[in-house]
Every structure is written in structure tokens, then in C-alpha cells.
Amino acid sequence: QSALTQPASVSGSPGQSITISCTGTSSDVGGYNHVSWYQQYPGKAPKLMIYQVSNRPSGISNRFSGSKSGNTASLTISGLQAEDEADYYCSSYTSSSTLEGYVFGTGTKVTV
Amino acid sequence: QVQLVQSGGGVVQPGRSLRLSCAGSGFTFGSYGMHWVRQAPGKGLEWVTVISYDGSDKYYADSVKGRFTISRDNSKKTLDLEMNSLRAEDTAVYYCGKDLPPGWVGMDVWGQGTTVTVSS
Numbered sequence: 001q002s003a004l005t006q007p008a009s010v011s012g013s014p015g016q017s018i019t020i021s022c023t024g025t026s027s028d029v030g031g032y033n034h035v036s037w038y039q040q041y042p043g044k045a046p047k048l049m050i051y052q053v054s055n056r057p058s059g060i061s062n063r064f065s066g067s068k069s070g071n072t073a074s075l076t077i078s079g080l081q082a083e084d085e086a087d088y089y090c091s092s093y094t095s096s097s098t099l100e101g102y103v104f105g106t107g108t109k110v111t112v
Numbered sequence: 113q114v115q116l117v118q119s120g121g122g123v124v125q126p127g128r129s130l131r132l133s134c135a136g137s138g139f140t141f142g143s144y145g146m147h148w149v150r151q152a153p154g155k156g157l158e159w160v161t162v163i164s165y166d167g168s169d170k171y172y173a174d175s176v177k178g179r180f181t182i183s184r185d186n187s188k189k190t191l192d193l194e195m196n197s198l199r200a201e202d203t204a205v206y207y208c209g210k211d212l213p214p215g216w217v218g219m220d221v222w223g224q225g226t227t228v229t230v231s232s
């Protein structure tokens with residue numbers, strides 16, 4: 001049950017756009033549209049930002065968008081703001097001959 | 113408002129057991145799948161286990177399979193995690209999380225987290 005691969009850190013200036021990648025396999029990211037993204041501030045619980053690859057929950061800014069191509073999902077933050085500085089994790093449903101469940105990415109620290 | 117309030121946790125010796133609980137309010141608890149997710153100190157999130165809305169289906173991460181048991185009581189709106197044969201590597205903050213409506217995948221409500229420390 002290997003974690004999905006994310007870059008350790010991504011940085012950008014206020015107003016810029018950044019993209020965080022999340023690479024898995026055909027048993028998880030590539031096989032299902034069950035990819036979600038979470039934002040986490042230090043010492044706080046995670047917050048759902050994107051679900052089903054590209055859907056935003058109510059109340060989430062449209063500056064956050066998600067996409068997927070093959071085994072790689074991506075989260076784009078446009079119009080970067082200071083408050084976006086946090087850790088971001090992707091997650092995917094996973095299913096194989098020996099395992100069914102969910103897997104998180106390694107996490108990406110976003111610096112503004 | 114919709115919320116999950118966790119209880120339990122603490123310091124426990126290796127090999128011992130511990131039970132975590134998560135109480136839901138502000139939503140129809142029995143209509144949603146529920147998860148446990150953990151985060152070791154300074155590390156990333158790790159999915160632990162999920163239970164379906166009615167308790168009929170349960171799945172576990174390989175790291176806890178055979179040692180942890182997830183359960184729920186929809187009449188009391190509570191979710192539990194029974195942790196047995198605890199190891200040092202189980203030390204983490206444990207979060208409960210509520211699933212989106214059936215057919216959608218994602219945890220849209222999270223508990224406040226509870227710390228489990230496994231140490232002699």
C-alpha cells in the first residue's frame with residue numbers, strides 16, 4: 001500500500017499560480033475518478049478542497065481546481081494568497097487483488 | 113452544526129490496547145461511511161480504516177489489519193476504533209472523518225484529532 005507521490009514542496013509569489021502533482025498507479029489514481037485533495041495547517045485537522053478529481057465542496061474558493069491525466073492527478077491554486085500556505089495531500093481510492101481501501105499522497109508544503 | 117467530537121487516546125505501553133471514539137452530530141450519522149486517518153509526528157496522513165454507513169463493509173490498511181477493529185453504533189451516532197497489540201509505530205494523532213454522500217469519495221467533516229502515544 002504505497003503512498004501516492006507528491007513533490008515535497010512548491011512555492012510561489014502572491015497572485016501566481018502553482019500546480020501540485022500526485023502520481024499513483026492504475027490501481028488507484030489511474031483506475032478511478034476517486035481523487036480528493038486536502039489542505040492542512042499545522043496542528044489542525046485536514047480540510048477537503050477537491051473531491052472526485054475536480055469538484056469543489058461548498059465554500060471552497062474557485063481558485064482551487066483539480067484535474068487528472070492517466071496516473072497523475074493535479075491540484076492548481078491560482079491567484080496565490082498568503083492564507084494558501086499550508087500542507088496539501090491528495091488521496092485516492094485503491095483496489096487490487098490483495099487490497100481495497102484508500103491511500104494518501106506524501107504531502108506537499110506550499111510556501112507563498 | 114455538523115461536527116465530529118473525538119474522545120479516548122493517551123499513553124499506552126506496547127502490546128496493550130486502546131479504544132478511540134468519535135461522536136457525530138448535526139447530520140444523519142447512519143447515512144454516511146466513516147473513516148479513521150492517522151498522522152505520525154512530523155509525518156503525512158495515513159488512511160487507517162473505513163466502515164460503510166450500515167457497518168456491513170469494513171476495510172483496513174495493511175499496517176493495522178488484524179490488530180485494529182472499526183465499529184459503529186448508528187443509534188448512538190458513534191464510531192469506534194479498537195486498537196490491539198499496539199506498537200511504537202502506531203504513535204500518531206488519529207482523526208475520524210465523515211464520507212461524502214454515497215457515490216462520492218472524500219472526507220468532508222473531520223474530528224479534532226486525538227493523540228495516541230505507544231511507549232514503555
